[in-house]
Amino acid sequence: MFQETPQDALVGTWTNSLGTVWAIKADGTFQVSLSKNHRVDVWGKYTVTGDEMTIQESHGSHTPKSCRGKAIYKFMRDGEMLTFTKVSDKCKLREKNILAGWKPWKG
Known part of the structure; x- marks a missing residue:
């Protein structure tokens, strides 16, 4: 009855080795905390088409100018692991x- 969308694989709160x-x-927005204080450092909007996530805009106190533009990543969800492959992104910190x-x- 309810069909999963590709976006469903991304929705949640995630952490990485850094x-x-x-x-x-689920509303197409995101928030990022870059430090252990768990304050929101970066936020923005995203869209999903198939297995690609497009980060539309990013804002925040730790957002270099090169990181405010669009970025595209392919994603794959395998159980509890979520991995990405870069398609295009000029922001080294985000990458x-x-x-x-x-x-x-x-x-």
Whole structure:
């Protein structure tokens, strides 16, 4: 009756080996905490088409100019692991974080 969408695989709160926490919300928005204080450092909007996530805009105190533009990543969910492959992104900080494997955050 209810069919999963590709976006459903992304929705949740995730963490990576760098300690970054990424909350991906069903309404097409996200929030990122880059430090252990769990304050929101970066936020923005995203869309999903098939197995591609497009980050439309990013804002925040730790957002370099090169990180405010669009980025595209292919994603794959395997059980509790979420991984990404870069399609296009000019932001090195975002790339470093997104390409680190993600697992559910247990906060």
